[in-house]
Amino acid sequence: MIAYLASEKFLPELLEELKDVKSVHGNLVLTDGPLQNSVWAQNIWLDAQIIPFESISQASKALKSLGKLWACYTFENHRRAQLIQDQLPKLRPRVLDFLSELPENNLGAWTLLDKNTLLASPTTNSRFPLGDVKFNEDKKTPPSRAYLKLWELFTVYGIRPEPGQRVVDFGSCPGGWTWVLQRMGCEVISIDRAPLEPSIADLPGVKFMKTNAFNVKPEDLGRIDWFYSDIICYPEKLLELVQTWQASGLCSNFVCTIKFQGETDFKTLKKFLQMEHTRIQHLHHNKHEVTVWIKPPSS
Numbered sequence: 001m002i003a004y005l006a007s008e009k010f011l012p013e014l015l016e017e018l019k020d021v022k023s024v025h026g027n028l029v030l031t032d033g034p035l036q037n038s039v040w041a042q043n044i045w046l047d048a049q050i051i052p053f054e055s056i057s058q059a060s061k062a063l064k065s066l067g068k069l070w071a072c073y074t075f076e077n078h079r080r081a082q083l084i085q086d087q088l089p090k091l092r093p094r095v096l097d098f099l100s101e102l103p104e105n106n107l108g109a110w111t112l113l114d115k116n117t118l119l120a121s122p123t124t125n126s127r128f129p130l131g132d133v134k135f136n137e138d139k140k141t142p143p144s145r146a147y148l149k150l151w152e153l154f155t156v157y158g159i160r161p162e163p164g165q166r167v168v169d170f171g172s173c174p175g176g177w178t179w180v181l182q183r184m185g186c187e188v189i190s191i192d193r194a195p196l197e198p199s200i201a202d203l204p205g206v207k208f209m210k211t212n213a214f215n216v217k218p219e220d221l222g223r224i225d226w227f228y229s230d231i232i233c234y235p236e237k238l239l240e241l242v243q244t245w246q247a248s249g250l251c252s253n254f255v256c257t258i259k260f261q262g263e264t265d266f267k268t269l270k271k272f273l274q275m276e277h278t279r280i281q282h283l284h285h286n287k288h289e290v291t292v293w294i295k296p297p298s299s
């Protein structure tokens with residue numbers, strides 16, 4: 001069986017996208033059938049097994065026989081689960097530096113379905129305990145915490161620009177993304193209706209344009225290697241903007257945040273998912289928003 005763990009608050013979104021749901025346990029959704037693409041799962045348990053047990057030591061022995069390192073998810077029976085976890089080898093989650101090597105993929109995940117039943121998966125889709133990615137943050141230089149979304153995408157998913165590439169950053173104020181892109185060695189055209197932090201606007205390789213992103217025509221900028229957008233706007237408007245740039249043929253790599261106000265816009269999300277070479281993921285550092293990236297293999 002395969003189990004999908006929703007990020008905090010996004011269980012309804014996960015249930016909307018998953019098929020063949022067998023049962024729901026807190027934020028964990030158990031399914032029958034093959035692995036499904038999921039936008040909203042923060043951790044996928046690839047080989048989930050149900051194991052009945054009587055005592056704490058029996059439960060920990062069963063887990064040890066299946067794998068070495070275990071992350072524990074609880075939705076009830078917290079104390080009993082802690083007693084079991086205490087008998088397992090101690091998990092020391094890595095705190096990542098930007099662009100550092102990833103930890104080994106050797107983590108299992110488990111939960112208590114009830115007092116006497118474990119659900120345990122010796123393999124998951126993440127190198128981080130329950131998909132929880134933590135960075136050694138830079139709390140001084142970047143002017144907003146939005147930079148963590150790009151840090152996660154670049155470090156964990158390897159979706160990043162090359163030094164010297166020409167990129168546009170739409171909705172860039174106060175400048176977290178522009179700061180990351182400049183530090184990658186890119187030439188950054190940074191665009192927002194609001195002013196950029198002066199310390200970011202003055203960085204070499206950054207050109208700031210104070211204007212409405214939707215009035216900028218692709219021909220105004222010419223060929224660019226990457227299109228970045230963290231604009232706050234309706235998903236439908238972002239989709240139009242991306243399609244305009246795709247149609248121009250002047251850019252083929254895209255990274256955008258799709259932000260939801262109120263209800264999640266599943267209809268537009270589906271339209272994004274239907275585009276070629278697209279992946280959409282609710283990153284650990286996303287709020288009520290998801291990150292979409294489009295990267296054709298040859299680009």
Ligand SMILES: C[S@@+](CC[C@H](N)C(=O)[O-])C[C@H]1O[C@@H](n2cnc3c(N)ncnc32)[C@H](O)[C@@H]1O
Pocket residue numbers: 143144146147170171172173174175176177178191192193194211212213214230231232233
């Ligand atoms: C979440 S903030 C971006 C944070 C930024 N990525 C960072 O790392 O600091 C969203 C930005 O979108 C900008 N924005 C909203 N509508 C816009 C538009 N039509 N044109 C340009 N910028 C827009 C807002 O001014 C705001 O600065």
